[in-house]
Amino acid sequence: MSEDRTVRAPDGTLVTAGMVLAPFTLDQSLSLNAWQVAGFFHPYTCGNDSGHGLLMATVGAGWQCPDCDYTQNYALAWSADWSWRDRQGAPC
Numbered sequence: 001m002s003e004d005r006t007v008r009a010p011d012g013t014l015v016t017a018g019m020v021l022a023p024f025t026l027d028q029s030l031s032l033n034a035w036q037v038a039g040f041f042h043p044y045t046c047g048n049d050s051g052h053g054l055l056m057a058t059v060g061a062g063w064q065c066p067d068c069d070y071t072q073n074y075a076l077a078w079s080a081d082w083s084w085r086d087r088q089g090a091p092c
């Protein structure tokens, strides 16, 4: 897991501090998938078509779209460590 430093994702996206990179751990995946359905924050969505189903965090890989082959290998660190639960009521 890379955290608190700047890296470039394979798709060219500059991943800034406070991000975590895939492969996600089991605990990260559980936190991320809970985030997806919590409804307090904007969920992670498909980069090909925002009308696709919400991305699903997979253990040992990254985000996967349920409707196409889109994948994403990074997430906000605080969405992956359950700390977002303490920020309820402050949706972005």
Ligand SMILES: [Zn+2]
Binding pocket: 046, 047, 048, 049, 052, 053, 065, 066, 067, 068, 069, 070
């Ligand atoms: Zn998709």
